[in-house]
Amino acid sequence: MNVGIFGANGRMGRVLIEAVQESSETTLTLATVRDDSPWIGMNVGDVAGVRNQTIACTGISTIQPDDVDVMIDFTLPAAFEHNVNWCVCNVVPLVLGTTGLNQAQEQILKDAAITIPIVYAANYSVGVNVMLALVKQAAKALGETADIEISEAHHRFKQDAPSGTAIAIGKVIADELKRDLDDCAVYGREGKSPVRDHNTIGFATVRAGDIVGEHTALFADIGERLEITHKASSRLTFAKGAVRAAEWLVQKKPGLYSMSDVLGLAES
CATH class of the missing domain: 3.40.50.720 (NAD(P)-binding Rossmann-like Domain)
Structure with missing residues (x-):
């Protein structure tokens, strides 16, 4: 070919x-x-x-x-x-x-x-795409009670933030929970704010050095939390x-x- x-x-x-x-x-x-x-x-x-x-x-x-x-x-x-x-x-x-x-x-x-x-695709890693399938299952089981946060880190030269992969993770979760990501996404927090809205999906971004790509989806409830993470080294x-x-x-x-x-x- x-x-x-x-x-x-x-x-x-x-x-x-x-x-x-x-x-x-x-x-x-x-x-x-x-x-x-x-x-x-x-x-x-x-x-x-x-x-x-x-x-x-x-x-x-x-x-x-x-x-x-x-x-x-x-x-x-x-x-x-x-x-x-x-x-x-x-x-x-x-x-x-x-x-x-x-x-x-x-x-x-x-x-x-x-x-x-x-x-x-926002990400062509096989592992990331397996991660997308896993977060969908996690959202189905935990999304009604857990707070959901997505964090990602990339190299200093990456221009878009959050990454396309982080947005893809958020969209999979939001779709599973019948939410509109445009309405429920929170892309930054600073200073004092009201108590966290359970229906929101938070995003945190790091840009530093030569990090190839790291993504974590966090499902946190009272007494336990689940973290699904993918790290690329090349x-x-x-x-x-x-x-x-x-x-x-x-x-x-x-x-x-x-x-x-x-x-x-x-x-x-």
Whole structure:
């Protein structure tokens, strides 16, 4: 299967190159960078620090769909519309890991999924997606009595807060409890405040150093508490999950899929 990567010189782009190379099922045939990037024309192996790569980085406006079965995109929201439109125009499936999309962009994504198959996930780690299934079960059993808090930590360079994964955890819990996350989420506390509203879901965010990603869902009642935690130690975890999603997606019909679909957890 031939794979292309948008934003090949980014932090995730470089790891995706490594993950595609490690998979026996995939071959990297396209790697894009910005049109003004000094990486244009450079061997992707040199960009990612891996061997046995023979293709060169290509400017985003000059890419061609020849010999590409699926694209993977972990770039920033600013590049989202161009990338998804390119995939739609060329009928190329897309694995999307860009977080921080606004409502208009989410609608563009839904519209694109009418034409092409898309996997969209806030986090491609297999462990995180198992965690999402577990917090749904915890919410069902404990949500009516326990206070719920979600904490997350990432590296100093991450721009969106809370993380897309933290929001995904909160949404799974809120949906299970028939609550609207937009109404019940509390994203910060400072100074004196009224007694905690039991129906709220709290979020706490840390940005520091080179933390790859840590997420905890806390269900706290009087006398006991349950904590469900996932810690990632390498970005390669996310990249391998994205490659797994690409392998799964390439034969699917148009539609918007999740990592839970890829892993067979959708009905959990």
